[in-house]
Amino acid sequence: MGFEMKKKTKLIHSGIDTKKFAGSLTTPIYHNSTIVFNNYKDFLLAKRKRFSKLYYGRFKTKTVITFENIVKDLYKSEKAIITSSGLSAIIITLFALVKKNDHILVVENCYEPVSNFVKDEFKKFGINCDFYSSDFNENIEKLIKTNTKLIYLESPASLNYEVQDITRFVKFARKNKIVTVMDNTWSTIIGCNPLEYGIDIVIESATKYFSGHSDCFCGLIACSNRHFNQIFKTKVRFGDFVSSESCYLAIRGLKTLSLRLKQHHESAIKMYKYLKTNKNVLSILFPSVVENKNFKLWKKYHSTGNGLITFKIKRNGKKSLDFFFDNLKFFKIGFSWGGFESLILPLESLDPFHNCNDENGFWCRIHVGLEDVNDLINDIDYAIDNYEK
Numbered sequence: 530m531g532f533e534m535k536k537k538t539k540l541i542h543s544g545i546d547t548k549k550f551a552g553s554l555t556t557p558i559y560h561n562s563t564i565v566f567n568n569y570k571d572f573l574l575a576k577r578k579r580f581s582k583l584y585y586g587r588f589k590t591k592t593v594i595t596f597e598n599i600v601k602d603l604y605k606s607e608k609a610i611i612t613s614s615g616l617s618a619i620i621i622t623l624f625a626l627v628k629k630n631d632h633i634l635v636v637e638n639c640y641e642p643v644s645n646f647v648k649d650e651f652k653k654f655g656i657n658c659d660f661y662s663s664d665f666n667e668n669i670e671k672l673i674k675t676n677t678k679l680i681y682l683e684s685p686a687s688l689n690y691e692v693q694d695i696t697r698f699v700k701f702a703r704k705n706k707i708v709t710v711m712d713n714t715w716s717t718i719i720g721c722n723p724l725e726y727g728i729d730i731v732i733e734s735a736t737k738y739f740s741g742h743s744d745c746f747c748g749l750i751a752c753s754n755r756h757f758n759q760i761f762k763t764k765v766r767f768g769d770f771v772s773s774e775s776c777y778l779a780i781r782g783l784k785t786l787s788l789r790l791k792q793h794h795e796s797a798i799k800m801y802k803y804l805k806t807n808k809n810v811l812s813i814l815f816p817s818v819v820e821n822k823n824f825k826l827w828k829k830y831h832s833t834g835n836g837l838i839t840f841k842i843k844r845n846g847k848k849s850l851d852f853f854f855d856n857l858k859f860f861k862i863g864f865s866w867g868g869f870e871s872l873i874l875p876l877e878s879l880d881p882f883h884n885c886n887d888e889n890g891f892w893c894r895i896h897v898g899l900e901d902v903n904d905l906i907n908d909i910d911y912a913i914d915n916y917e918k
C-alpha cells in the first residue's frame with residue numbers, strides 16, 4: 530500500500546482475515562482450553578515459543594492472538610498482551626517490573642484500586658511507593674530515590690481529569706533510567722498514543738470505550754520486546770485468563786469506537802454548557818473546554834474528548850441526597866463508564882486521599898451516554914430541581 534492507513538480505517542480493517550476465517554469479516558470465537566500438537570517436534574516448538582504462539586488456552590487462543598495483532602497495529606507497538614480486566618493489566622505490569630526493595634512513583638489521582646494495591650499489597654513484598662501530583666514540578670525530583678524503578682501515569686486522571694505533561698515525565702524518567710507506564714483508558718488509542726511520546730508501556734481498560742457496550746471485561750498492554758517477556762510471564766504465573774468471548778466483544782465494539790466517542794463528546798459538551806447555566810451547580814470538571822485549567826495541556830496530547838463530567842451540586846440542608854439521585858430516570862447509579870448508556874456515580878473523593886464533599890455541596894461523576902442529549906439534560910435538570918426546591 531502506498532499510504533499509511535488512518536486510525537479510523539484501522540479500527541475497521543485491522544484483524545480481519547477473510548481467507549483464514551472462512552470468508553467471515555468477524556473474528557471466530559475459539560473455545561479451547563487444550564491445544565493439541567501435530568507431533569512431538571511441533572510440541573517442542575510450541576513450548577519454546579509459548580508466549581507468542583498457541584500453547585495452552587489460558588495463555589491465549591486464536592481469538593486472543595487476533596486481538597493482540599489489532600492492538601499492535603493500532604498502538605504501533607512491538608508487542609501486545611490481553612488480560613482479564615483493565616485492573617489486572619495494571620497490576621500484572623507493575624508487579625512484573627519491580628522486585629523487593631524497589632521504589633515506584635504513582636500519580637496521586639490514579640484509579641483508586643491501583644493506589645490501594647500499591648499501598649497495601651506492594652508493602653507485603655517490600656516494594657515501596659510514593660505518590661506524586663499530576664503536574665510536573667520539583668516535587669517529583671525530591672521523591673525520586675536511587676532505587677526508583679518505575680513511574681506510573683494516568684492522564685487524564687480518574688474523577689478529576691488532571692492532565693499530565695507526558696513528555697516532561699518521559700524526559701525525566703529516561704534521564705534517571707526509570708520505566709514509564711501509563712493508563713490511557715480515558716483517551717483510548719483514538720485520542721492519544723502515549724508510545725509516540727516516549728512512554729514505555731501503555732495500558733487500556735478495554736472494558737470502557739474500547740468495547741463500549743458494558744458487556745465484557747478486558748485489559749490491554751502495548752509494549753516493546755524489551756518488556757514483553759517479563760510481563761507475559763507474570764500474567765501466566767498469576768493465572769490471568771481472558772475469554773475468547775470477551776475478546777470478540779471488544780473487537781466488535783472497537784469497530785464503532787471513533788463514532789461513539791465523537792457522539793459522547795458532543796453530547797457531553799452540550800451537557801457541560803447546560804450545567805454551567807444551572808445556579809445549583811457549584812463546580813464542573815471537564816478537561817476538553819477552554820475554560821478548564823488543563824485545556825492547553827489536554828490539547829497538546831489528546832485529539833478526542835469523551836462523555837465524562839464531574840460536578841458539584843449545592844447542598845440542600847433540609848433534604849437527603851435521595852431526592853436528587855432517585856429522581857433520575859436515564860442516569861443509572863453504577864460503576865464504570867464508556868458503555869452506550871448514561872451513568873452517575875456519587876463521589877466521596879476526587880482522588881484517593883481527600884474527602885471532597887462539604888456542607889456547601891456534594892460531588893458526582895456522570896457518563897453522558899448515547900441517548901438524545903436533550904433527554905439527558907432534562908433528566909439532570911428535573912432531579913436537581915426536585916432536590917433543591
Ligand SMILES: Cc1ncc(COP(=O)(O)O)c(C=O)c1O
Nearest residue numbers: 614615616640714734736747865
Ligand atoms: C482509568 C481506569 N483504569 C482502569 C480501570 C480498571 O478497568 P476494569 O474495570 O476493566 O478492571 C478503570 C475502571 O473503572 C478506570 O476507570
